[in-house]
Amino acid sequence: MELVNPILEFKKTCVSYSKQTMAVKYVSAAIERNTITAIMGPSGCGKSTLLRAANLMHALYPNIRVDGEILLNGQNILSMEPIEVRRKIGMVFQRPTPFPTMSIYDNVLAGYSLNGIRLSKSERNEIVEKCLRNVALWDEVKDVLNKKGTFLSGGQQQRLCIARALAMKPEVLLMDEPTSALDPIATKHIEDLILELQKDVTILIVTHNMGQAKRISSRSMFMYLGDLVEYDDTEKMFSNPTDERTRAYLTGKMG
Amino acid sequence: MIMNDMKILQRLYTDKIFKIAVCLFAALTAIPLFAILGEVLIKGYSQLSWSFFTEPTPTAYKAMQAVAAGEPIPGGIANGIIGSVIMLGMATVVAVPIGILCGVYLAENSKKRFAIIVSYITDLLQGTPSVIIGIITYVWVVVPMKGYSAIAGSVALFIMMLPLIIRSTEETVKILPASLKEAGLALGGNNARVTLKVILPSAFGGIFTGILLAVSRVIGETAPLMFTALGCSFIRWDIDKPISAVPLLIWEFFNDPNLQELIWGASLFLLIFVLSLNLTAKYFAKKWNS
Ligand SMILES: Nc1ncnc2c1ncn2[C@@H]1O[C@H](COP(=O)(O)OP(=O)(O)OP(=O)(O)O)[C@@H](O)[C@H]1O
Numbered sequence: 001m002e003l004v005n006p007i008l009e010f011k012k013t014c015v016s017y018s019k020q021t022m023a024v025k026y027v028s029a030a031i032e033r034n035t036i037t038a039i040m041g042p043s044g045c046g047k048s049t050l051l052r053a054a055n056l057m058h059a060l061y062p063n064i065r066v067d068g069e070i071l072l073n074g075q076n077i078l079s080m081e082p083i084e085v086r087r088k089i090g091m092v093f094q095r096p097t098p099f100p101t102m103s104i105y106d107n108v109l110a111g112y113s114l115n116g117i118r119l120s121k122s123e124r125n126e127i128v129e130k131c132l133r134n135v136a137l138w139d140e141v142k143d144v145l146n147k148k149g150t151f152l153s154g155g156q157q158q159r160l161c162i163a164r165a166l167a168m169k170p171e172v173l174l175m176d177e178p179t180s181a182l183d184p185i186a187t188k189h190i191e192d193l194i195l196e197l198q199k200d201v202t203i204l205i206v207t208h209n210m211g212q213a214k215r216i217s218s219r220s221m222f223m224y225l226g227d228l229v230e231y232d233d234t235e236k237m238f239s240n241p242t243d244e245r246t247r248a249y250l251t252g253k254m255g
Numbered sequence: 256m257i258m259n260d261m262k263i264l265q266r267l268y269t270d271k272i273f274k275i276a277v278c279l280f281a282a283l284t285a286i287p288l289f290a291i292l293g294e295v296l297i298k299g300y301s302q303l304s305w306s307f308f309t310e311p312t313p314t315a316y317k318a319m320q321a322v323a324a325g326e327p328i329p330g331g332i333a334n335g336i337i338g339s340v341i342m343l344g345m346a347t348v349v350a351v352p353i354g355i356l357c358g359v360y361l362a363e364n365s366k367k368r369f370a371i372i373v374s375y376i377t378d379l380l381q382g383t384p385s386v387i388i389g390i391i392t393y394v395w396v397v398v399p400m401k402g403y404s405a406i407a408g409s410v411a412l413f414i415m416m417l418p419l420i421i422r423s424t425e426e427t428v429k430i431l432p433a434s435l436k437e438a439g440l441a442l443g444g445n446n447a448r449v450t451l452k453v454i455l456p457s458a459f460g461g462i463f464t465g466i467l468l469a470v471s472r473v474i475g476e477t478a479p480l481m482f483t484a485l486g487c488s489f490i491r492w493d494i495d496k497p498i499s500a501v502p503l504l505i506w507e508f509f510n511d512p513n514l515q516e517l518i519w520g521a522s523l524f525l526l527i528f529v530l531s532l533n534l535t536a537k538y539f540a541k542k543w544n545s
């Protein structure tokens with residue numbers, strides 16, 4: 001596997017929730033710019049933990065410890081201000097999390113208001129329309145922009161959350177099983193959207209769905225019990241995995 | 256087979272008995288409430304009139320004349336209503352922001368030592384008898400200010416409301432999903448903005464309900480106001496002078512044989528006020544949860 005222009009790089013990244021156990025162990029991997037990279041692995045292997053570390057979510061919880069380095073464009077984000085990092089590295093969660101008291105319109109702009117950035121009315125309208133078009137939600141919601149975000153269906157809510165993350169123009173978008181709470185049609189929508197987005201943003205996506213990883217990602221990681229077991233081109237990994245554990249997982253012999 | 260049927264029957268039977276017992280006890284607890292309501296309603300109803308709400312307490316002399324002539328007692332409780340509103344208003348305006356800030360702090364830092372201490376003090380404050388709060392406020396406010404006043408009264412009410420607002424805010428914020436805060440922070444918001452724009456609006460229903468309940472809880476407080484507001488027999492708007500309040504009036508009416516008729520009107524007013532605050536609070540809690 002060849003890296004031309006990496007944007008994000010994990011260097012011996014370790015994450016632990018307590019002194020005794022490590023949830024992520026010495027993960028080293030570089031993520032190629034403007035690609036989609038999938039993270040797979042059985043439940044509890046540390047996928048979410050790794051992803052959340054790249055968004056500095058651990059800073060919220062004093063018991064979580066992160067060691068090693070995570071580089072964004074060569075700079076170690078672990079020693080940067082979380083606020084600054086999170087503007088560049090966006091995150092979409094497993095369950096859609098539209099802000100329940102905000103309208104659809106305000107949800108898209110939430111990143112700006114939460115950063116204290118003032119925009120003119122025309123700028124706001126422009127961002128909302130552009131971002132909602134980006135996630136193919138505009139036509140569905142353009143007449144109900146003042147309704148609450150929670151009024152939408154699950155799939156629409158998730159697209160709204162992606163639009164909200166994109167509105168901040170992040171360089172990297174982290175997605176933690178963004179379609180696991182959605183039906184197949186909504187899932188298809190989001191997959192198409194992710195494929196479309198990679199020209200603007202680098203995507204790192206956790207998925208339990210091997211079909212999904214195959215359909216959308218160009219590279220894949222396989223994690224097991226906190227270790228990064230294998231990291232390769234998706235095609236190579238699915239056709240000819242190097243590690244026995246990867247093979248077992250991909251052929252359904254491991255939960 | 257028959258054994259089985261018997262068992263099911265038996266179970267249904269016990270189920271039924273249990274249900275009846277539950278209903279019975281529920282009814283039993285409702286009896287005192289309806290008895291109180293009924294008594295106050297019957298006795299106070301005839302008192303209520305427009306002038307009862309717009310006129311201050313009658314002088315003892317006028318009341319005596321009316322009683323002697325067998326006429327209804329003139330005047331009303333306007334001085335008490337205005338005093339209550341002023342003191343509750345001032346107490347609420349100060350207690351709400353402080354209580355909310357404190358509640359949010361406790362909810363988000365529940366493991367910190369300082370938070371644990373504050374939480375403990377909140378519990379103590381909530382359990383402190385109101386008469387003690389009255390005495391303390393007397394020493395802290397009335398003595399240095401050299402006189403009873405609406406300000407002193409509202410300080411006492413403020414101290415009583417504070418723990419209630421802190422607790423309700425804390426509880427509401429605690430049950431919000433962590434994902435809400437994480438989503439706000441993931442967008443690059445700082446803690447203060449996420450709290451202000453995401454957490455507090457989402458918790459608004461619960462916090463508002465808590466405020467209403469706190470108001471309804473202290474509106475009937477009499478003891479702390481005796482040490483602080485003292486009372487006043489005419490309508491007054493100054494906050495640095497003694498002032499009346501509805502529960503204080505009830506106590507005064509009780510002590511004056513000529514004014515005893517007015518107790519019931521004032522009590523009815525207080526009860527209706529508290530009940531409607533409670534119902535509004537319930538309505539809000541429900542609306543926000545759905
Ligand atoms: N908040 C937490 N506190 C303590 N341990 C945790 C916490 N979150 C996760 N863990 C532990 O860390 C390990 C990795 O969890 P993680 O959530 O990253 O797994 P995952 O690969 O995302 O699993 P899933 O596919 O089920 O989402 C697990 O053993 C889990 O028990």
Ligand SMILES: [Mg+2]
Nearest residue numbers: 047048049176
């Ligand atoms: Mg996970």
